Amino acid sequence: MVSAAEAMTMASDNPDSKVKLQVRDVGIRYGSTTAISDINLEVMENEIFGIIGPANAGKTSFLKTINRMNDFDTSMSIDGEILFDGINIREVRNVYALRNRIGVVFPLPVGLPLTIYENVAFVPRLRGIRDRAELDVIVERCLTRAALWDEVKDRLDSLGSLLSGGQQQRLTIARALSQDPELLMLDEFSIAVDPVTTMRIEDVLKELKQEMTIILVTNLVQQARRLADRTAFFLDGQCVEIGATEDLFTGQVQDSRTTDYIEGRFG
Amino acid sequence: MSQAARQRSGNLPDINQRNADWYIDKLVQYLVFLSGISAIVLIVGIFVFVTIEGLGFLFEDFSFREFFLSPWWEPTDEDEPTYGILALMAGTASVTGLAMLVAIPFSLGSAIYVAEFASGKKREFLKVLIELLAAIPSVVWGFIGLSIMNPLIIDLFDVPVGLNILNAGIILGLMAAPIMTSISEDALKAVPDRYREAAEALGGTRWQVIYKTVLPAAKNGLLGGVLLGVGRGFGETMAVLMATGHAINIPGSVFDSVRALTATIAAELGETAVGSPHYQALFTIGIFLFSITFVINLSADLIVRGIRKS
Structure with a gap:
């Protein structure tokens, strides 16, 4: 367990960085079962924040609360507060504008029943961009970044839902990027993507860090090691440890369970 | 880069500022709510109308025993009309x-x-x-x-x-x-x-x-x-x-x-004749039919819910 004060000191190691997301005492319950409890952490602007942990640790539930997707699920109740740019997300007056600033990629790709082009142009169109040339630029840029452009550039008008699983996953990444999000949340994005493409996307994520903050939930601990600046280890709904990724992977941990998990001794 | 990118993606409102999209969303929510409510109002209205029409019979000539257990439906009998719906x-x-x-x-x-x-x-x-x-x-x-x-x-x-x-x-x-x-x-x-x-x-x-x-x-x-x-x-x-x-x-x-x-x-x-006991008795049958339909639909709903839970 990491107290709020400790999280604070860790985050302030780098004096230049600014807190993008602050999570205080957050707990989530579904009816009477507790999904996560007492989560305290901070995500700094322009960092990649990794979250690792075995299944059922509450990682996905946690992501859902950040962009208030929990509003759809009445069985879910949430304690504590989450501050986005210092604003309590539960009190924002325009939740749609909040979600617009946060991009999410879910583990199972959800291609909207639109063409590939329209999938990526969806958000820009919602924002009122009508100029075709301008949309073309955005679509190409986002698809290229998601390592999908070369495969689909000749059939942008075919249905996005007809792509293979891995291609759909990259399409949803492109779609999330088309939001130009301030915060990008990736929930096990590489689950259906081949290793070579995964590496290409990982390279893009390292570049994207200059423009946005990224939260990376992953089952692949080595992926967290490759990408994340800091990593949190979730277990059974608790945040066991938060630290600089290199520290966690070189055994400088406060809780031995973290090393056990990373080295594959359980989970 | 990030500033330029954001400008290129059109206008994004402040997260604490309600824009036209937000108000349109609320308006549509209310309109949909109204149409939903109107269905309920109509159903209740029909039930109230049928009940009022049958009410006189329910209070004066209605006998639970006769209505549900007598097989004789003879509303036009001049001496002693009976209103049994068993048959x-x-x-x-x-x-x-x-x-x-x-x-x-x-x-x-x-x-x-x-x-x-x-x-x-x-x-x-x-x-x-x-x-x-x-x-x-x-x-x-x-x-x-x-x-x-x-x-x-x-x-x-x-x-x-x-x-x-x-x-x-x-x-x-x-x-x-x-x-x-x-x-x-x-x-x-x-x-x-x-x-x-x-x-x-x-x-x-x-x-x-x-x-x-x-x-x-x-x-x-x-x-x-x-x-x-x-x-x-x-x-x-x-x-x-x-x-x-x-x-x-x-x-x-x-x-x-x-x-x-x-x-x-x-x-x-x-x-x-409108308002006669016979007329009202027919509306009482209407109430009965309405209640049965209601029970069928309700139990269907409960069964479906039960299936979903298990």
Whole structure:
């Protein structure tokens, strides 16, 4: 367990960085079962924040609360507060504008029943961009970044839902990027993507860090090691440890369970 | 870069600032809420109207025992009119029951065939045909009952009258089947193909896949279709009026003529003086029909919920 004060000191190691997301005492319950409890952490602007942990640790539930997707699920109740740019997300007056600033990629790709082009142009169109040339630029840029452009550039008008699983996953990444999000949340994005493409996307994520903050939930601990600046280890709904990724992977941990998990001794 | 990118993506409101999109969203929410509420208001309105019309009878001449337990429906008897709906209830129940016995196997069978086995042109043709069947007016069905089924039943079973439970039950079953087929087929089609693929990959035969995977997954929709058919049978008036023989009778066999609750209202309401006990008694039947429909729908809802939970 990491107290709020400790999280604070860790985050302030780098004096230049600014807190993008602050999570205080957050707990989530579904009816009477507790999904996560007492989560305290901070995500700094322009960092990649990794979250690792075995299944059922509450990682996905946690992501859902950040962009208030929990509003759809009445069985879910949430304690504590989450501050986005210092604003309590539960009190924002325009939740749609909040979600617009946060991009999410879910583990199972959800291609909207639109063409590939329209999938990526969806958000820009919602924002009122009508100029075709301008949309073309955005679509190409986002698809290229998601390592999908070369495969689909000749059939942008075919249905996005007809792509293979891995291609759909990259399409949803492109779609999330088309939001130009301030915060990008990736929930096990590489689950259906081949290793070579995964590496290409990982390279893009390292570049994207200059423009946005990224939260990376992953089952692949080595992926967290490759990408994340800091990593949190979730277990059974608790945040066991938060630290600089290199520290966690070189055994400088406060809780031995973290090393056990990373080295594959359980989970 | 990030600033430039954001400008390029159009205008994004501050997260604490409500823009036109936000207000449009709220407006649409209210409009949808109003249309939803209006349905409830209409239903309550109908119930209140029917109740008010039947209220005089309920307070003055109504006897629970007589109404539900007496088989004598003699509202025009000059000395002592009796208002017993037992025979009418028996009529409606027997006809609806037989209709469901006819319709459920027919409609489930054809739904499974159309959704799972038929393909291409055959499938499209059958679908059009089923929809066409659903569009036949009930008076036409009643006419078929009168002019075709009636002599057929007399010939086949050697009975004096062909307008009876058997006739009305078959007619009503055929009437309800197309709608039940349509809904059941939709329910089967809504089962994702990956369930079928997964079950087939395990080596299941077509029928095993349907019986073990597709039907359980479509359970709610199928049940919904069946209950809609029951509701249709209960509420159907014209065909039942024409095909049952319209004779007050507690049936002993399927060859007995009966009279249905709905048919009684349809046949007698025009003949009664507005506000008379007879008129009010007919509205009391209306209240009863309304309550039954309500109970059927409610229990359907509860059953479906129960299935979902387990």
